[in-house]
Amino acid sequence: MRKIGLIALLACAALLLCGCGVSGEVENQAYVLVLGVDRLDDGQLELTARIPKIGKSKAGESGEGGGDYLTFSASGGDYPQALDALEQATPRQMNLSHIELLVASEALAREADFATLVSQIAETPHLYTTARFVVCEGRARDFIEAQETVIGTRLSSEINAMLEHYAQRGTIPDARFADAHYLLGSVYGDPVAILGATARPAESPALSLIGPSSPTEGVSSPMGQRFFGSALFREGRMVGALDARQSMLMNLIRGDVRAIPFECDGRSYTLTVEGRVKREVRLEDGGMALRVTVRLSTLDDVCNEDAARLEDDLEIALRDVINECQRVGAEPFGFAERAAGHFTTLDAWRAFDWRAKYAQAQVETEVSIRNPA
Amino acid sequence: MPEREALRSELSTDLNENVNALRALLNAGVNADAQFRPLRLSGIDLCVVYIEGMADDKKLSDFVLRACNERAQVDVAPLDAQTLMRDVLEIAQCEAESRVEAILEKVATGMSAVLVDGCGEAALLETRGYPARQVNRTTNESVVIGAQEGFVESLRTNMTLLRRYVPSYRLVTECISVGTSVPCHVALCYLAGIADGAIVDAVRRRVKAIDAKTVQGLGAVQQLIEDSPWALLPQMLQTERPDRAASCVMDGQVVLLADNSPYALAAPITLFHQLHASDDSFARWQYGTFLRLIRISGMLISVFLPGLYIALTDYHMHLLPLSLLGSIAEARANVPFPILAEILIMEFSFYLINEAGTRMPQQIGSALGIVGALILGQAAVSASIISPILIIIVAITGLGNYAIPDYGFGIGLVICRLFVIACGAALGLYGVCLAAFVMLVSLCGMKSLGIPYLAPIAPMRAHNPDILLRLPVWMQKRPMFFSAKGKRAVR
Amino acid sequence: MTLLISHRPARAAALAAVAARLFQGLVVDAPTTQNGAWLSALIGGMLAAPWMFVISKYRPRGALFIAPLGLYALVDSACVLAAVTRSAGYLALDRSASLVLLIPAGLAALWCMWRNGDAVGYAAMIWTRIAPALLLGVALLQWRYFRPEWLRPVLGAGWPSIIEGGVRCAGWIVAAFAIMALPEDEECVSSFLPVLLGAGIAAGLTLLQFMLVPTQLGGGWLNRLDALLCNGRTPLYLQLPMIVLWFAGLFHLLACELFAASACLQRLLTKLDGKLCALLAVAEAIALSRVGVLSAYGIALSRWGFAAIGTTTLLSMLAGKKGGKIPCAKSD
Secondary structure, eight states, rough: OOHHHHHHHHHHHHHHHHHHOOOGGGGGGEESSSSEEEEEEOOEEEEEEEOOSSSOOOOOOOOOOGTTEEEEEEEEEHHHHHOOOOHHHSSEEEEOOOOOOEEHHHHHHHHHHHHHHHHHHTTTTTTOOOEEEEEEEOOOHHHHHHHOOOOSSHHHHHHHHHHHHHHHHHHSSSOHHHHHHHHBBSSSSSEEEEEEOOOOOOOOOOOOOOTTTOOOOOOOOOOEEEEEEEEEEEETTEEEEHHHHHHHHHHHHHOOOOOEEEEEEEEEEEEESSSSSSEEEEEEETTEEEEEEEEEOOOOOOHHHHHHHHHHHHHHHHHHHHHHHHHTOOSSSHHHHHHHHTOOOOOHHHHHHHHHHHHHHHHEEEEEEEEEO | OOOHHHHHOOOOOOOHHHHHHHHHHTTTTOOTTEEEEEETTTTTEEEEEEBBTTTTHHHHIIIIIIHHTTTTTTTOOOOOHIIIIIIIIOOOSEEEEEEEEHHHHHHHOOOOOEEEESSSSHHHEEOOOOOOOOOOOOOSSSOSSSBBBBOOSSSHHHHHHHHHHHHOTTEEEEEEOOOBBBBBEEEEETTTTTTTTTHHHHHHHHTOOOOOOOOOOOHHHHHHOSTTTTSOOOEEEOOHHHHHHHHHHHOOOOOEEEEOOEEEESSSSSGGGGGGHHHHHHHHHHHHHHHHHHHHHHHHHHHHHHHHHHHHHTTTTGGGHHHHHHHHHHHHTTOOOOOHHHHHHHHHHHHHHHHHHHHHOOOHHHHHHIIIIIIIIIHHHHHHHHHHHHHHHHHHHHHHHHHHHHHHHHHHHHHHHHHHHHHHHHHHHHHHHHHHHHHHHHHHHHTTTEEEETTTTTTTTOOOOSSSSOOOGGGGOOTTSSHHHHHHHOO | OOOOOOHHHHHHHHHHHHHHHHHOOOOOOTTTGGGHHHHHHHHHHHHHHHHHHHHHHEEEEEHHHHHHHHHHHHHHHHHHHHHHHHHHHHIIITOHHHHHHHHHHHHHHHHHHOOOOOHHHHHHHHHHHHHHHHHHHHHHHHHHGGGGGGGSTTHHHHOHHHHHHHHHHHHHHHHHHHHGOOSSSOOOOOOOOHHHHHHHHHHHHHHHHHHHSBBBSSHHHHHHHHHOOOOSSSSSGGGHHHHHHHHHHHHHHHHHHHHHHHHHHHHSSSSOHHHHHHHHHHHHHHHHHHTTTTHHIIIHHHHHHHHHHHHHHHHHHHHHHHHOOHHHHHHO
């Protein structure tokens, strides 16, 4: 009996000592769905959070208040101060574990110490970095305020479905904040981010139709924002951008899309990737050559001559994209990882001076298209 | 003569003296049941002692009184208990006994004692005929496919039932009387040559070592002979099904039956035996395996689901999909209690309904479902006392618990669940993992009659593939690892 | 109560502990070897193999062997305890005092030790059967995110670092294998080989982890834990199996090392009750993990642990020869 009493006492003591008081009830949290970072004119860092109201749903709708959201902003001298100010501004315990979208303004992303900010954000307690990473033209706060539910009732589902849709089409990269964080601190290539902009329907510019010579046409959309390309990074800061078409080709090289629409001579084709896209790096006498081999198939009617022309056009387009990235010094394709394979140690790899050689590297592309029919 | 001495004495040759002694011991003056029926045979006085209601009047009339009357004038002298049994009485089962205490014990169970003047022995006749429940369908261990009859309160009937399912000359039913004040008969049943001798000896030794004054049925026996009486989970299997008990006997386990206990105890067992049901043996092996997997899932859900729910919703919101989290938050927006209180309220309400449903008379039992479902469910949700999602959690947990065939094991798991809830509420997933670890090690440390509780997984033993899952019948050739043959195979 | 463990449960406990300790050490504690971490695990296994053989075969018993081994296991268990509490803090309990997180783990370990060694070992035996299923689930969930390219350059920080990592690994193996010095049952086969498999498993797991997260040149302990428990790609709710794997692996490791430490203490002070020894070991581990032994240990002790224990084992064997060594009783 004494033994049981002792055990019960110890167990109670353990439970009493534990963090019962530290837990937060699920309905008392402010779940941040979108977090934005801006640099204000006075040099302050501004954080913006979009939070769903809890308990406002109508019948048949649940969670995230049926489309009712609040946006809070706060600024501070640096990230910790801004975060603290944002927590002060939010009337509930701010929960950063479910951020779907992490938005940085383009101006901020182009700053020299942007990588530090990314690290600070990634190291925020309970921010688990599964968010997608967006760089937006203009102010991040405006971009965040434009996030509305258009088709569904939940913003989180809406954002996920929309970005997955675009990523599957290839017009944006499947860019996670975690990848940006890891790659910024790694010895390999550079991260990319989704490029977005705020655009009201009335002033909406066109989404690029995929094709080397397609005209730009206006697109009417009730969405207050759009995602249309990739932001390129080099050494921790944004150095350039790819439009939707270029992003699609970049994703093709990265092996992230399985099918692309392509236009040639006024006809559009759907090209499906066969097998894996081959990315090779050859080291030659102090220089380097990059080679991409893509095998595609199409079910559209295409004669041999057209197929050859299509292959030529696509090879040029792929080369152009790589050249564009070489020009700005960004390497989002994964060539660096393959080049690193030629070395046995990290020191040898770093001594190789990849960046300089990448900028000068010759690019070869090989595209083959076949029609199984 | 003091009672103790009287009990320990032997019968004298004087009938009157014997009758008076037995009358005194049976409190015949006030005890209306104790009957002393005088007789005369060949000029010698006899007295039949029996307990009215316990002894069968018809047996007494037909085979004792009539037999004596028919031979009243026949000379059977010299008359003693042996002669009486051999030449006069027409009852198959009888024995001579001279010890007063033994005679009284037998008489108390419904046998009749015939005292003979001039003889220091009484003839004990098997005349038991007390009212008892007929063999009927099982009430707690229902099966879809399989035998339907269950044990009853009569030890004799239960032993017969067991013999019917195990018609083998090797079946031994060893009777041991336990309880120093009020005896309770316990039958130790096993298959000689199949059950491990060491295990049988261990059970026999433990049963004989019981020195309690009274032992009320197998429940008390179980507690007095288990390896770890402090453990939450039982180390012996309770079953009210003769077919299951028979299966245990045939596997080499020892089965205990007792007076007034409408179920059997089987040992040694493992955790996995608690998840077996009779359906498994009757159904095809695929179905049996599937059902066992369902029960294992039920067990895990029963123990961990509420604890995990509180850990995830209080501490690890990031481990819930946002859409689900939104639904939970919406549902809880107007609930005034923290999740821990909410869970405890619902859990105890569930136990209350469960317990009340068990105790409630059958006629009004149907009302309980309405009270439970309507008031505690619908009304509590409408009044925003409980969130609907929690009702789902508790209901699934309850279903998981009901999937477990063994009642005692199920209650043990309920207590484990409360422990997991406490750990989850205090420490989140860290606490749940700690609780699971502690429970796992505790289970690994438990034994049933010296057999590790988690065998044959830990320790790994070669085993019949009908323990954890149920492989095809033709593959179930290997004897169980705790049987005599199984042990030899391991060696 | 005498703290005892049989051969087979000890082996299972050692296997689970070695795999968990090497993985913890290489991925979270001291990933100086970078991409070559898996090679360090294998080298550590090879370095420690002769020592493991000696322990399994000859079972040294002298105080010269038992005392340092127990102390070393205790110090390592303090590191594991600290890792457990920091992991709990990372997940949710960062606002709880560290002592508050240490005590439940200590109490759980104490309770397990009071169930004696076989219970600890058999629990590890079950764990070694459950863990692969969980691992398979984790691997399948993350399948599309594995990038074999990130394993290159294959030697990571280079041979010197890999070998240094191997020595560290050997030290961790010594602490995790200490429990194998305790069995006193007749069965005595030099069956340390299954435990060596733990090093192989750790190497494999390290490879998988390095395929998920590119080689980082900076970042602290919590960053590495974050990369392990939440790599940012798989939806968070699918990370639950990984968290369970991590915690359960650490708990088994903790119980194994603390049991070894407690049992060594009882071998030294035979008059002490086993329960008291376990209590003392837990209290000491909690105290050690509170005084910042982790940082010192991470830098120095793990590097010298193998050499130190190896030397004392050798000395103990030599002393045993003079006084008549205790050979293993062969089982029939």
